[in-house]
Amino acid sequence: MRRVISFLVILTLFTNCKSHQEAKSPKETVEAYLAATNRFDFEVAKELLIPTKENQLTLETLKKMEKSLPDNQKKRFLNKEKKAVYYEKEITGSTAKIIVSLDQNTVTPFEFNLKKTNETWLIESIIQLQ
Secondary structure, X not given: OHHHHHHHHHHHHHHHHHHHHHOOOHHXXXXXXXXXXXXOOHHHHHHOEOOOHHHHHHHHHHHHHHHHOOHHHHHHHOOHHHHOEEEEEEEOOOEEEEEXXXXXXXXXXXXXXXXXXXXXXXXXXXXXXX
């Protein structure tokens, strides 16, 4: 009986931790997505995306890129999201647009369109701006 109670207490703690994790702002969601993709953690990245055909294709492309990179090249992606510039273009109660510039000299900015589903911000689409 004690084990069952202990298990329920631990399960409750993990459940509470997960609900706090999901209460991210749109900017925090984008930061978490970029951190996950920069570490090639595609399971975490997938959880931050609305499952559309385009988003699945993006993840598959990133997975192929990771496989083609030598291990010594992968380190250059770590913590790149911390150097990015985030601009909250438009945020409503259920949608948001975040513009991210990763490197102001060489990489064009990206627009992340987010949608709030079940009190959680998820990335609906990612568009590379011209």
